[in-house]
Amino acid sequence: MLAAGRSVQVLEARNRPGGRAWTDPDTLGSPFDYGATWLHQAEQNGLAALAKGGFDHDTVRSHRCYIGSRPAGGAEMAEYDATYAAFHPRLAAARGTAPPDATAADYAPRGGEWDATVAHWEGPVICAAPLAAMDLRDFLDTQLGGPNLLLPEGIGGLLTRLAAGLPIAYGAAVQRLAWQEAGGVVAEGPFGRIAARAAIVTAPTAVLAAGAIRFAPELPADTAQAIHDLPLGLLNKVGLRAAGLDRLGLPPFAGLERRVQREEEAAMTFVAWPFARDHMMGFIGGEAAWALSRLGPDKAPAALLEHAFAELSLAYGPRAARALRREPALASDWGNDPWSLGAYSHARPGRAEARRILARSLGEGRLSFAGEACHPRFAATVGGAWASGEQAAAAVLATAGR
Ligand SMILES: Cc1cc2nc3c(=O)[nH]c(=O)nc-3n(C[C@H](O)[C@H](O)[C@H](O)COP(=O)(O)OP(=O)(O)OC[C@H]3O[C@@H](n4cnc5c(N)ncnc54)[C@H](O)[C@@H]3O)c2cc1C
Numbered sequence: 001m002l003a004a005g006r007s008v009q010v011l012e013a014r015n016r017p018g019g020r021a022w023t024d025p026d027t028l029g030s031p032f033d034y035g036a037t038w039l040h041q042a043e044q045n046g047l048a049a050l051a052k053g054g055f056d057h058d059t060v061r062s063h064r065c066y067i068g069s070r071p072a073g074g075a076e077m078a079e080y081d082a083t084y085a086a087f088h089p090r091l092a093a094a095r096g097t098a099p100p101d102a103t104a105a106d107y108a109p110r111g112g113e114w115d116a117t118v119a120h121w122e123g124p125v126i127c128a129a130p131l132a133a134m135d136l137r138d139f140l141d142t143q144l145g146g147p148n149l150l151l152p153e154g155i156g157g158l159l160t161r162l163a164a165g166l167p168i169a170y171g172a173a174v175q176r177l178a179w180q181e182a183g184g185v186v187a188e189g190p191f192g193r194i195a196a197r198a199a200i201v202t203a204p205t206a207v208l209a210a211g212a213i214r215f216a217p218e219l220p221a222d223t224a225q226a227i228h229d230l231p232l233g234l235l236n237k238v239g240l241r242a243a244g245l246d247r248l249g250l251p252p253f254a255g256l257e258r259r260v261q262r263e264e265e266a267a268m269t270f271v272a273w274p275f276a277r278d279h280m281m282g283f284i285g286g287e288a289a290w291a292l293s294r295l296g297p298d299k300a301p302a303a304l305l306e307h308a309f310a311e312l313s314l315a316y317g318p319r320a321a322r323a324l325r326r327e328p329a330l331a332s333d334w335g336n337d338p339w340s341l342g343a344y345s346h347a348r349p350g351r352a353e354a355r356r357i358l359a360r361s362l363g364e365g366r367l368s369f370a371g372e373a374c375h376p377r378f379a380a381t382v383g384g385a386w387a388s389g390e391q392a393a394a395a396v397l398a399t400a401g402r
Contacts, residue, residue: 001393002166009194010166011187013173013203013339017163020204020340020372021382023154024239027328030277031154032239034332035343036382037281039155042147045383046390051158054149055275057253064250065117066258066315080259083114087122092140101350104139105131119263124286127380128233128343130264138347138355142379150253150274155382173339177201178216179367198396202371202389205358206232206341219362223369226358229351230373232342234293235285238268238308239330242278246323248316252276258314264288268311280324282308285343293335301331344380345373355379359388365399368392 001008016022021036038057042048065072065080072080086109094107104123108131109115123131127139151158169191176188177199184197203213208227218224250256250272257269266288271281284292284304292303305326312320334340347354359374361367370392371385378384 001397004397006397008167009196010168011172011174011189011191011194012168012170015170016160017168018156018159019202020334020343021155021159023156023160024330025154025157027330028239028241028277028279030275030279031152031157032279032281032330033154033156034237034330035334036155037150037237039149039151039383040144040146040381041378041383042149044378045149045381046386047155047158047383048149050162051149051151051153053152055152056147057150058146058148060251060253061255062251062253063255063257066256069315069317071315072259080114080117083109083112084118084121087118088140088143091136095137095140098136102136103132103349104134104136106136114259116261116263116265117257117259120260120265120267121257121269123263124233124288125235125269125283126285127346128235128285128289129231129346130286133233133346133348135347135349135352138352138379141352141376144378144381152275159382174201174203174213176214176216177367179363180217185366198366198368198399200368200370200389200392200396202369202385204232204340204342204371205230205345205373207339210341212338215367222357223360223362226351226354229348229354230345230358231348232340232345233286234289234335235283235343236289236292236304236332236334237330238282238305238332240280240282240305240308240324241328242273242280243323243325246319247273248312248319248323256280256315258311266291266307266311268308270312282311284308289343290335293333297333297336300333300336304331304333305329346380359391361392361395361399365396368395 022034023031025031039045039048091107108119172191174187174189178186185199187194205227252273254272260267268282268284293300334343355376358369370388374388375384
């Protein structure tokens with residue numbers, strides 16, 4: 001928009017840029033992303049070209065999976081890999097014949113030794129929600145592949161760099177948006193009133209569904225329904241720093257996980273020592289993450305850190321507590337963050353169309369929605385949010401921006 005010579009004002013509720021991409025640059029001695037971690041599908045990701053030194057994690061990633069307190073052996077890992085390889089083709093094969101409200105769980109293989117572990121990865125860990133909550137076709141349409149870039153500066157670091165010098169007002173939560181005014185739109189909040197030809201709203205769907213922004217007039221019923229049909233799941237992260245030289249036998253960038261018996265087990269996954277730095281990242285998603293989140297903002301981060309130590313102790317016993325520091329340690333709390341209220345979106349069963357409905361502009365281009373939930377292919381990602389924002393800006397320029 002700025003490049004097209006338009007005047008722009010970004011109204012940002014928080015006191016920082018980046019939203020769900022947020023990097024703490026130094027508490028752990030090196031950058032740690034509380035939110036978005038990889039630039040997925042890098043060749044089609046508009047942010048990849050803007051990143052400094054994006055590193056393809058897939059080229060060095062190794063996995064260790066624990067069964068109780070012992071690592072799975074070679075034959076077991078081969079069985080796990082084979083189970084994983086069969087998962088997506090099985091769901092994809094159902095696309096043509098599945099009923100319109102089919103969920104990803106309806107076609108997920110069951111009963112095998114590794115099926116629950118694969119379901120745990122594909123649901124709570126990757127999609128931040130159980131397979132049964134997700135529309136089958138949306139699940140298939142939004143599958144991601146590599147290259148998966150890790151950024152030395154962090155994804156929040158990248159966005160902070162890109163935001164420098166842009167006309168952003170911080171601490172400027174929009175509370176009311178009149179979008180059918182004669183001249184365009186009027187936004188109201190603690191910043192006062194700002195009038196513009198058009199508005200692009202990128203607040204997360206959970207924030208919109210909670211009514212944080214009052215729209216006047218009310219949104220059309222199908223837009224309001226689309227917001228409701230694209231809820232956010234929850235994924236939270238921890239950052240744990242090594243206490244000494246023990247690296248738990250894990251090489252840099254290694255993945256650590258455990259076999260589960262049920263998809264919804266509160267199991268955590270970890271990525272060890274990115275860029276040979278001395279911290280690990282841990283992830284917890286889905287209902288297990290919500291259960292911790294419900295403890296509230298005062299208790300949830302500490303409870304998650306406690307849980308991360310308990311999880312690592314399953315594999316490493318008391319060695320885990322010796323190898324990793326209790327402080328400083330970081331834990332995200334996206335479920336209690338009023339400007340996200342979750343991690344990223346999935347489509348409710350039967351509601352795959354919701355992404356396209358939400359992305360339609362309203363009021364002859366005066367009002368558009370953008371962000372991860374609006375992208376039918378790269379939903380749930382930073383790259384999808386970026387592309388969706390570019391599309392919305394182009395649409396505004398083509399209509400109300402003239
Ligand atoms: C733990 C975690 C891990 C993730 N991992 C990855 C990953 O590896 N790769 C990946 O691509 N994606 C990942 N994601 C998802 C990714 O972070 C999001 O999809 C993406 O950042 C969403 O961008 P957005 O612009 O749509 O929304 P946001 O980043 O949420 O931006 C919306 C902005 O609107 C602001 N806002 C909200 N309400 C108001 C209001 N009323 N007035 C003014 N401003 C308001 C918010 O403060 C926010 O800054 C992860 C997310 C989480 C939480």
